[in-house]
Amino acid sequence: MKKTEVLIVGQGLAGTLLSHELNKLQINHLVISNQQLGASHIAAGMYNPLVFKRLTKSWMVDELLPVMQQTYREFEKLLHFDLLHPIPIAKVIPVEQKSWWLERINSQQLYDYFDQFISSAEIPGLAENLTLARIKNSGYINLLKLLQHYRLYLEKRNQFIVDDFNYNALELKNGAVFYKNMQAQKIVFCEGAASQNNPWLPEGIFYPAKGDVLDVFIETLDTKYIINKDIFILPKGKHHFVLGSTYIHQFSDAIPDPENAQMLIQKAQNLVKSPIRLLKHQAGVRPTVKDRRPVLGFNQQISAIAFFNGLGTKGVMTGPYFAKLMAKALSTGFTPIDAEVSISRFYK
Ligand SMILES: Cc1cc2nc3c(=O)[nH]c(=O)nc-3n(C[C@H](O)[C@H](O)[C@H](O)COP(=O)(O)OP(=O)(O)OC[C@H]3O[C@@H](n4cnc5c(N)ncnc54)[C@H](O)[C@@H]3O)c2cc1C
Structure with missing residues (x-):
């Protein structure tokens, strides 16, 4: 025994x-x-300190982030590889929302998490004339x-x-x-x-949510940001990206659904200049609670x-x-x- x-x-x-x-x-x-x-x-392993819908801090973020960073750094020492990748999020917003963003940044004290507005001209391969809010203290881990x-x-x-x-x-x-x-x-x-x-x-x-996530190749996109607009495009180097994700509560199995992949690609295609090539499609079920x-x-x-x-x-x-x-x-x-x-x- x-x-x-x-x-x-x-x-x-x-x-x-x-x-x-x-x-x-x-x-x-x-x-x-x-x-x-x-x-x-x-x-995808991302962390985002904000809730974009209401533009508030994510729940308990000021307490959670330092513990998160310390813990993943401990794993890096223990396992000898780069686990934690802090990179900014570039959130696409309608240009007319800029003043609402500024008002929320002040009223919600978001100075640690909002950096500045940028334009899509700063990101080679991104569609033209987009306004983006650059978020700091975000990133991903190699889960x-x-x-x-x-x-x-x-x-x-x-x-x-x-x-x-x-x-x-x-x-x-x-x-x-x-x-x-x-x-x-x-x-x-x-x-x-x-x-x-x-x-x-x-x-x-539980109120589980199925999610689809794709590995894709986008030849002309060259970004050090996680691009976010309903979907996210997470750079993995050499024009490879993780594209995700769906959030589906009504599902019968966890098998990747080609229709969901197409839907994600269509949404992302509106944001980038060159065609998106699908490399891999996976799906899983999140243990979400109501x-x-x-x-x-x-x-x-x-x-x-x-x-x-x-x-x-x-x-x-x-x-x-x-x-x-x-x-x-x-x-x-x-x-x-x-x-x-x-x-x-x-x-x-
Ligand atoms: C598409 C997608 C994208 C996501 N992206 C993000 C993201 O960017 N950022 C984020 O924070 N979260 C994200 N999530 C959510 C988050 O990653 C997961 O919900 C979280 O990792 C769940 O971890 P877990 O250990 O509770 O469950 P799981 O990862 O499901 O692990 C449970 C483990 O237990 C094993 N197991 C289950 N039953 C048994 C059994 N009877 N006997 C033995 N072993 C068993 C399973 O095989 C599995 O390995 C995403 C989820 C999905 C589906």
């Missing part, structure tokens, strides 16, 4: 961040994950590489188990959890959207069962901060979890 303090189920962004925080606290744990691709494997490298790291430390977790095989005895040949004090489920099958989660948490907040904490009846999920909205930015909180709650057992993100909000 393999004894450990914590079992983590699922090695997407949530499981990876939580495992890292537990390692920092020197809490023994094992990570169980299957071979399927989760949302984190295909996500797929993080998952791959962190998995290798766990494997070297004998902390990783490939397994499609079978809920029926979990046993609870004397406050401990038993799964196959493993025994732990706690189990934390981090299965992303797949957690809809989890019998210990309260019902009605109130768009993470979900963490313990099962109301069984305190050995815990959850860290709900990173479907801005997970790259929110994940590191709340993984820290979850790890602390696991280590002390009494760290209070704010009602806004606690799973207790779903127990009636």
Whole structure:
């Protein structure tokens, strides 16, 4: 029997961040994950400090960003590759909205995040006569590489188990959890959207959103900005870009839909001068929650069962901060979890 303090189920962004925080606290744990691709494997990995629709700061951004930066820099040191790529967003806006933007920047105190207005003439290959707002303290992380490298790291430390977790095989005895040949004090489920099958989660948490994302080639576009206008165009070097993404709540499967790819390409084509060539099309399901907040904490009846999920909205930015909180709650057992993100909000 393999004894450990914590079992983590699922090695997407949530499981990876939580495992890292537990390692920092020197809490023994094992990570169980299957071979399927989760949302984190295909996500663009961007972080944006603003909500463009209302032009406000993103929820808790002043607290989340420093923790996010520090955490991803820790992974860079641990795994020896460039993970965090801070680059500005260039948000296309109607020229007549400029004064509204200036008014919001003042009233919402957005000075740390808004830089200046620029014109499309500054970005070779972008359509002419566009007005753009340059956003700072934005960027992206190389999420797929993080998952791959962190998995290798766990494997070297004998902390990783490939397994499609079978809920029926979990046993609870004397406050401990038993799964196959493993025994732990706690189990934390981090299965992303797949957690809809989890019998210990309260019902009605998720409002999942399917997303399509494309790798494309745009010959004449040469930008160091993430271009944003309903869709985003994220530069990956040598005229390769990630183009995304759809946000679909009514769906029957997570298979890439060619119609969605065409829709994304059409929207992006209006923004650039040369034809867009599709290289790759992927789709996944975001574990989005109706109130768009993470979900963490313990099962109301069984305190050995815990959850860290709900990173479907801005997970790259929110994940590191709340993984820290979850790890602390696991280590002390009494760290209070704010009602806004606690799973207790779903127990009636
Ligand atoms: C197209 C798209 C673009 C996105 N872009 C961004 C973005 O730019 N910025 C941003 O912040 N967020 C973005 N997101 C959202 C965000 O990346 C994800 O929601 C977040 O990464 C979810 O992480 P997770 O670990 O909770 O879930 P997942 O990434 O789904 O990971 C769960 C893992 O658990 C495994 N698993 C599940 N069930 C079991 C089981 N029974 N047994 C064993 N293993 C299991 C899965 O295989 C998976 O590897 C995007 C999402 C999509 C779909």
